[in-house]
Amino acid sequence: MQQNAVELCTILVRDTYGELSSKVVATLLEYGRSTLYTIVRRVKIPEKVVKQTLVVLIQQHLVLHYTQEDGGRDSTHYECNWLQIYELLHSGRIVRTVEERFGTEAASVISNFLLLGHARVSDFITAYGVSTKPKPNAVLPNGTTISASEATGTTPITSAAQISKHIVTLMQEKFLVPVQIHHMHPSVDTENAIRQRVTAEQVGTTAAMQAKTKKAIDEKVAEKMEALSNDIENKNFGLKRKSDQQDGRARKRTKFSTTQAVEEDEWEIDGSIVLRVNNAKFLAIFRNEELVRWAESRIGKATSLVYAELLRHLEKNVIGHRTEKGLVDGGKKSVVSTLDIGNTLSKDIDLVNSIASGPAITNGHKRAMTNGHLFSANDEESEGDSDDYDLDADIDDNDVGMNGTHDLSSAAQEKKEQLQNIRKHLMLLAEDPNQFVTKQEGSMQYGGWMVDTQRLCEALRTRELEQIVEERFGGIATRLVRIIKDKGKMDEKGLADTALLRQKDIRAHLGILHERGFLHIQEVPKTAERLPARTFYFFYFDEKMSKMAILNDFYKAMSRILQRIDHERSLNSMLLSKADRTDVKGHEEELLTKKELTDLAKWKRSEEKLLGQLMRIDRQVMMFRDW
Amino acid sequence: MAFRGGRGGFRGGRGGGSNGGPMMPREFDVKPDFGPTEQFPDYTIPFQDPLSSTERIHVSRFRDHREKVHSGPLYTVLGKRKGLEDPFEDVVTYSAKKYHRQKRKVPKLDSRPYVFEFFPVELWETMDSSYSATGDRSIVINGRKDQRKRLLISSLNTDLPNGGHHDDKSDASDEEDEEKEKEKKSVLAKLMSHKDEEDDGLGDDDEDEDKGEEEEEEDDYQDDEEGDYNAEQYFDDGDGDVDYGDDDGGGGAWYD
Numbered sequence: 063m064q065q066n067a068v069e070l071c072t073i074l075v076r077d078t079y080g081e082l083s084s085k086v087v088a089t090l091l092e093y094g095r096s097t098l099y100t101i102v103r104r105v106k107i108p109e110k111v112v113k114q115t116l117v118v119l120i121q122q123h124l125v126l127h128y129t130q131e132d133g134g135r136d137s138t139h140y141e142c143n144w145l146q147i148y149e150l151l152h153s154g155r156i157v158r159t160v161e162e163r164f165g166t167e168a169a170s171v172i173s174n175f176l177l178l179g180h181a182r183v184s185d186f187i188t189a190y191g192v193s194t195k196p197k198p199n200a201v202l203p204n205g206t207t208i209s210a211s212e213a214t215g216t217t218p219i220t221s222a223a224q225i226s227k228h229i230v231t232l233m234q235e236k237f238l239v240p241v242q243i244h245h246m247h248p249s250v251d252t253e254n255a256i257r258q259r260v261t262a263e264q265v266g267t268t269a270a271m272q273a274k275t276k277k278a279i280d281e282k283v284a285e286k287m288e289a290l291s292n293d294i295e296n297k298n299f300g301l302k303r304k305s306d307q308q309d310g311r312a313r314k315r316t317k318f319s320t321t322q323a324v325e326e327d328e329w330e331i332d333g334s335i336v337l338r339v340n341n342a343k344f345l346a347i348f349r350n351e352e353l354v355r356w357a358e359s360r361i362g363k364a365t366s367l368v369y370a371e372l373l374r375h376l377e378k379n380v381i382g383h384r385t386e387k388g389l390v391d392g393g394k395k396s397v398v399s400t401l402d403i404g405n406t407l408s409k410d411i412d413l414v415n416s417i418a419s420g421p422a423i424t425n426g427h428k429r430a431m432t433n434g435h436l437f438s439a440n441d442e443e444s445e446g447d448s449d450d451y452d453l454d455a456d457i458d459d460n461d462v463g464m465n466g467t468h469d470l471s472s473a474a475q476e477k478k479e480q481l482q483n484i485r486k487h488l489m490l491l492a493e494d495p496n497q498f499v500t501k502q503e504g505s506m507q508y509g510g511w512m513v514d515t516q517r518l519c520e521a522l523r524t525r526e527l528e529q530i531v532e533e534r535f536g537g538i539a540t541r542l543v544r545i546i547k548d549k550g551k552m553d554e555k556g557l558a559d560t561a562l563l564r565q566k567d568i569r570a571h572l573g574i575l576h577e578r579g580f581l582h583i584q585e586v587p588k589t590a591e592r593l594p595a596r597t598f599y600f601f602y603f604d605e606k607m608s609k610m611a612i613l614n615d616f617y618k619a620m621s622r623i624l625q626r627i628d629h630e631r632s633l634n635s636m637l638l639s640k641a642d643r644t645d646v647k648g649h650e651e652e653l654l655t656k657k658e659l660t661d662l663a664k665w666k667r668s669e670e671k672l673l674g675q676l677m678r679i680d681r682q683v684m685m686f687r688d689w
Numbered sequence: 690m691a692f693r694g695g696r697g698g699f700r701g702g703r704g705g706g707s708n709g710g711p712m713m714p715r716e717f718d719v720k721p722d723f724g725p726t727e728q729f730p731d732y733t734i735p736f737q738d739p740l741s742s743t744e745r746i747h748v749s750r751f752r753d754h755r756e757k758v759h760s761g762p763l764y765t766v767l768g769k770r771k772g773l774e775d776p777f778e779d780v781v782t783y784s785a786k787k788y789h790r791q792k793r794k795v796p797k798l799d800s801r802p803y804v805f806e807f808f809p810v811e812l813w814e815t816m817d818s819s820y821s822a823t824g825d826r827s828i829v830i831n832g833r834k835d836q837r838k839r840l841l842i843s844s845l846n847t848d849l850p851n852g853g854h855h856d857d858k859s860d861a862s863d864e865e866d867e868e869k870e871k872e873k874k875s876v877l878a879k880l881m882s883h884k885d886e887e888d889d890g891l892g893d894d895d896e897d898e899d900k901g902e903e904e905e906e907e908d909d910y911q912d913d914e915e916g917d918y919n920a921e922q923y924f925d926d927g928d929g930d931v932d933y934g935d936d937d938g939g940g941g942a943w944y945d
Contacts, residue, residue: 078758080765082795098811111795113815118763118796120808127809138809154751177757178801185802246807336804643788673748674740 064610066617068092071147073624078150079118082107086115090125090142095248097139116140120246121179123338128251141248149341151680156344160237168228172237175339180241183229184333187222226331233331235378239340244290256286347377349689352681353518357498361490364411368487369498371407372398376513397502397510400488404481413483417490485509496521519689523609526685530612531580538563539571543580543603551584551600572601579611609686616683623676627669634665760790762797 068091076084089105090096098116102109119125123146129138153176161169174190175181232238244252260282264275350373358366375398488511491498496518502510532540538561545560546552554572558565575581586598631638640646641662646653654662740748758764803816 078755079763080759080793080796081767082765083763110815113812114796114798115765117798117803117808117812117816120812121803122763129809136810138811151751153754154747154749157750157754158746173754173757176754177761180804180807182802182804241804241807243806336807639789642790643784644790645788669752670740670745670748671737673751674744675737677744677747677751 064614064617066614066621067144067148070617070621070624071142071144073621074147074150075124077624077628079122082111082115083118083124086112086119087124087142087147090140091144095139095141097137101140122146123179123245126246126248128247143248146341148683151676152341152344152348155348155677156339156341159344159347160232164228164231167224168232171225171228171232172339175238175337180336180338182334182336183226183331186229186337187225187333190222190225229331229337233337236340236343238337239343241336241338242290245338249287252290253283253287257283260286345684345688348681348684349515349519350374350377352522352685352689353498353513353515356496356522357491357494360494360496364413364417365487365490367411368403368407368413368484369491371403372488372499372511373513375402375406397512399510400481400485403488404477404484407480407484413480413487417483417486515689519685522689523685526682527608527612531575534578535571535574538568539575542568542571543575546581546601546603551602553598553600557601576601580608582607613683613686616679616686620676620679620683623672623679627672630665630668630672634661637661638665762793762800765794765796766792767794768792 068088071091072084072088075087085105085107086101089101093100093104096104098109098112101116102112105112107115116125116127120127124143126141126143127138128141129136153173156176157169157173160172174186178186229238233240257279260279264279350370354366354370354373357369376396488499488501488509492501492511497514498518499511499513502512528540528544531543541561542557545557549556549560552560554565554569557572558568561568572581576583580603581601582604584600584602585592586600587593588596588598637658640658641650641654650659650662798816805813805816808816
């Protein structure tokens with residue numbers, strides 16, 4: 063962990079949970095894993111207060127703990143979970159994402175879980191029921207009474223059933239995940255504990271034997287660790303089937319109509335489980351949003367919307383595990399069929415006019431629509447689809463098709479047309495040099511599609527890195543970096559030759575790039591004396607190290623932004639404390655002077671700008687660290 | 690590209706002072722400039738692109754969330770140390786007591802139920818004062834149902850319709866409208882001001898390094914937690930805030 067990251071985390075915690083928490087976090091980050099006693103000694107705050115602060119931090123998952131059971135003397139160690147601290151930055155975006163997908167009520171559920179850290183479902187539901195009932199009409203702080211239904215356009219949460227419905231949905235999509243005891247421990251400790259247990263089972267073997275069984279033990283440990291995380295992967299983990307008898311028959315009947323939506327209602331939550339927000343899932347979503355934005359800039363709006371829909375289908379299976387390597391989507395590579403996308407894609411998107419095509423092709427395409435060969439026998443269609451779909455083939459098929467089914471209803475035809483168009487957009491995505499999607503050969507109607515996120519993110523990173531280099535050091539530097547990346551290790555002369563520049567011109571650029579950690583040098587002496595004059599200096603590009611250098615810069619910039627906000631706040635402290643008074647809040651217009659109002663607006667704008675910048679850097683951090 | 694071990698020192702006496710030899714012909718084409726650097730060199734200040742409406746929503750949600758945490762029981766502000774207050778600015782006035790947001794010095798923990806098994810045993814007593822180290826775990830885990838505590842959720846209430854409202858506007862992506870909306874809503878929340886917050890992280894640590902002051906700080910805490918019953922505090926609490934004005938004094942006093 064880098065020093066700048068430590069600083070950022072400390073500031074973030076102070077910004078959100080106050081000074082006391084940030085002091086404890088700073089100590090934990092600085093000294094690493096510590097016991098309570100050590101923390102108290104280092105942070106120089108009374109033990110009672112430290113304990114209270116630790117409760118807060120553990121509740122919010124910012125600190126992990128582990129109690130080593132050592133006979134009678136149990137010792138508990140605390141460790142800071144700095145990635146979770148970083149997640150504090152995402153709170154706004156998380157709430158917004160849920161809001162967009164599931165509406166305000168679900169967003170409020172998520173927001174409360176964020177505030178609470180983790181909570182038992184039963185507690186949560188009772189608390190919700192009580193706190194919302196007495197005030198169905200919320201009063202805005204500015205005095206106006208707005209009934210919740212009026213404001214949101216939907217009915218407010220009134221019953222426990224509604225809340226639990228929201229929670230079930232969020233759980234099935236893995237936005238909320240059950241917390242288990244091992245989530246509160248550092249994973250190293252969990253692994254050690256398992257290892258100990260596994261080793262204990264092998265008791266009796268000699269030392270020599272143990273060495274032999276070491277591999278077996280390792281395997282077992284890995285297996286068990288995986289089993290721990292697998293629990294969550296189960297779609298309905300923590301949910302149980304609803305078991306009321308009356309409903310049984312109705313359900314059976316609906317089952318025959320094979321609608322999936324109905325089936326989801328069958329689940330209810332086990333009230334005793336504890337839930338928290340699954341940050342990794344949101345990281346995956348943010349990543350997909352980024353990919354969509356990229357597709358939009360490369361191809362176009364309509365196509366990007368199709369792409370977004372495709373990714374949304376893929377997201378359903380994503381749990382998201384965070385590993386050292388980055389974000390790993392759970393489960394196997396899943397394939398989405400064009401049909402699935404067609405079912406959920408909004409009808410408002412203009413699929414047809416967004417692709418410019420020659421008149422002949424459009425014509426052929428239209429005729430292809432009517433032939434209905436895709437609705438014919440299974441074998442044929444699978445074969446037809448596994449081939450690379452091109453429009454000429456359709457024209458060829460046309461004659462055959464004409465003899466086939468003419469009597470397609472207009473709805474079915476429309477559907478088909480839509481699917482064809484979606485296909486066209488997906489083909490565009492697949493044909494892009496970045497290969498946003500890969501076509502899956504298979505028997506799926508209209509073809510199936512896969513997305514190789516890891517490769518795409520790699521490309522995204524490369525692009526971003528080159529942009530950063532370009533921005534900071536100019537075009538020549540970018541050219542040099544690209545050449546070095548392409549060719550591997552190169553000395554100055556070779557570089558100059560490849561770059562078609564004079565050695566003298568590139569030297570300064572190389573120096574700066576080296577200084578800032580984008581390029582690295584290996585020295586290879588020609589003679590045993592290692593004279594500098596008789597030494598090759600090979601420049602090379604180490605991705606990992608450049609990433610670290612960049613991230614370090616990002617963290618620093620973010621800390622500075624937050625500090626700047628603090629500073630601005632202290633400049634306006636008088637005004638802000640006035641505006642924050644309970645009697646002034648909501649009545650600013652009457653109670654503040656004109657000057658104060660403009661100052662307040664100004665402060666808000668500047669804070670917004672700074673926070674906006676923070677979020678922008680956050681995007682890049684995620685790109686280089688998490689995705 | 691410094692002279693790496695080329696000086697021949699490691700070859701003992703053999704090389705002696707004759708380190709000129711093969712080394713000298715090396716010519717440096719990089720000519721360092723030893724003159725003083727300009728104090729404020731020309732610098733093109735990068736300009737920020739205006740925030741998109743999505744970004745603004747994210748920011749506003751972030752602020753909302755932060756504000757909620759701040760008004761919740763977990764946020765702490767360390768007041769100034771005794772004797773360091775500004776005699777003019779920091780005097781506790783009637784209006785400050787009545788209208789200003791109460792500042793907590795320590796988090797208030799006893800307001801909600803906990804999942805005890807997720808916490809280390811040594812913290813249980815802190816989380817629930819009725820649990821003592823020698824007591825029976827099961828009492829706490831199974832919960833004394835009769836006096837169950839509730840999670841604090843109410844803070845969201847006022848915010849929810851507002852959020853939805855805001856949302857509708859922004860979806861229309863009408864920048865100006867949103868601006869107005871923002872303006873109107875602007876002062877609703879978000880603004881946290883701590884009169885006495887003028888330190889930055891580094892300063893904090895520095896202060897802590899100082900032994901002498903540290904003693905004082907400890908005293909500060911002790912003072913606050915000394916009495917469970919503190920008449921003055923009792924009345925102040927009843928006086929002011931609706932949200933967390935409670936009189937059990939379990940968390941100690943949380944303002945100056």
